[in-house]
Amino acid sequence: MPQSTAEKAMHDSDDHDDILTLPLAKDVLYRRVLMKLSGEALMGERDYGLDPNMVQQVANEIKSVRALGVQVCAVIGGGNIFRGVSGAAQGMDRATADYMGMLATVINALAMQNALEKIGVPCRVLSAIPMASVCEPYIRRRAIRHMEKGRVVIFAAGTGNPFFTTDSAAALRASEMQVNALLKATKVDGVYSADPHKDKTAKRFDRLTYMDVITQDLKIMDTSAIDLARSSAIPILVFSIYDKGGFADVMQGKGKFTIVTP
Numbered sequence: 001m002p003q004s005t006a007e008k009a010m011h012d013s014d015d016h017d018d019i020l021t022l023p024l025a026k027d028v029l030y031r032r033v034l035m036k037l038s039g040e041a042l043m044g045e046r047d048y049g050l051d052p053n054m055v056q057q058v059a060n061e062i063k064s065v066r067a068l069g070v071q072v073c074a075v076i077g078g079g080n081i082f083r084g085v086s087g088a089a090q091g092m093d094r095a096t097a098d099y100m101g102m103l104a105t106v107i108n109a110l111a112m113q114n115a116l117e118k119i120g121v122p123c124r125v126l127s128a129i130p131m132a133s134v135c136e137p138y139i140r141r142r143a144i145r146h147m148e149k150g151r152v153v154i155f156a157a158g159t160g161n162p163f164f165t166t167d168s169a170a171a172l173r174a175s176e177m178q179v180n181a182l183l184k185a186t187k188v189d190g191v192y193s194a195d196p197h198k199d200k201t202a203k204r205f206d207r208l209t210y211m212d213v214i215t216q217d218l219k220i221m222d223t224s225a226i227d228l229a230r231s232s233a234i235p236i237l238v239f240s241i242y243d244k245g246g247f248a249d250v251m252q253g254k255g256k257f258t259i260v261t262p
Contacts, residue, residue: 022066022067022068022069022150023069024068024069024070025068025069025252027252027253028068028069028070028251028252029180029181029251029252029253030070030179030180030181030251031069031070031071031180032070032071032072032073032147032177032178032179032180033065033070033071033072033073033179033180033181033182033183033251034072034073034074034075034170034173034174034177034179034181034182034183035062035072035073035074035075035183035185035247036074036075036077036166036167036170036182036183036184036185036221037058037074037075037076037077037185037241038076038077038079038080038166038185038186039076039077039078039079039080039081039082039104039105039108040077040079040080040187041054041058041080041185041186041187041241042054042055042058042076042080042108042111043080046080048080048081049080049081050080050081050108050111055111055112055115056115056119057241057244058112058115058185058241059112059115059116059118059119059121060119060244061241061244061245061246061247061248062074062116062121062152062247063116063119063120063121064245064247064248065247065248065251066121066150066152068248068251068252070251071147071148071150072147072152072153073143073147073152073153073154073155073173073177073179074112074152074153074154074155075105075154075155075158075166075169075170075173076105076108076109076112076154076156076166077105077108077166078101078102078103078104078105078107078108078166079101079104080104080108081104081107081108082100082101082104094162094163095162095163098158098162098163098164099162101158102128102129102156102157102158102160103129103157105156105157105158105166106125106127106129106131106134106135106156106157108156109125109127109135109154109155109156110125110134110135110156112154113125113154116152121152122149122150122151122152123151123152123153123154124136124143124146124151124152124153124154125153125154125156126138126139126142126143126146126153126154126155126156127155127156127157127160128155128156128157128158128159128160128161128169129157129160135156138155138157138160140176140177143155143173143176143177144177147177155169155170155173159172164224165222165224165225167221167222167224167225168222168224168225168228170182170221170225171221171224171225171226171228171229171232171234172228174229174232174234175228175229175231175232175234179234180234180235181234181235181236181237182229182234182235182236182237183236183237183238183239183247183250184220184221184236184237184238184239185239185240185241185247186238186239186240186241187240187241187242188240189204189239189240189243189246189255189256189257190204190205190206190238190239190240190256190257190258191204191205191208191213191218191220191238191258191260192204192205193205193216193218204258205258206258206259207258207259207260207261208258208259208260208261209260209261209262210226210227210229210230210260210261210262212260213226213260214226214227220236220238220260221236226260229260230262233262235259235260235261236259236260237250237257237258237259237260238257238258238259238260239255239256239257239258240256243255243256
């Protein structure tokens, strides 16, 4: 199908943009990474919705990593918004509820795009569910091109299919983008044997294997996501998004985090 004038103009504008990925800092471990961020992490202290300060903090973390020359893409969940309408979703069939959740991830992606652009970071939102008036459709080679040009890419609407979590979407996009690592940004500084906020005796792990995560039911990500990361040999690094500078520290092998490898 021929490109519309608007689509061609957008493509030409992007392709001739002089934005380039910055040189990779010497102490950086990974050239291209995907960050998986839960929607709940963007709530701050709220019961649901977006905390502007938290959105800006995450944007600053991404900016600091991009400044190291790292190509960054991200998947953001929608739990912070869907939580506010979850009561209305009770009794709905699973597919309908999942589509509502996908739309919530688009809202979060647009909020993050706005926060990044306000601090001078070029960003594109690519949605698995086409919505041309709001963002670009997901096209694998186009997403890679954006990152090669130094833009942050946010993948929205999960996989575009119901019955799949945003964890699975993150592992899928990480595999498609051929990233060097998948970063799981959480509220704690690594993987624990239990919730450290509820169990003071919870053991923290510095290193795990994919099978450790599955057999010990550590719930870092759902099993299908772990299995996909394993088949693609993508290490998973779990760190706290609440630690300022934590994202950049992980990229340089510093700070506190748990790494999951074969």
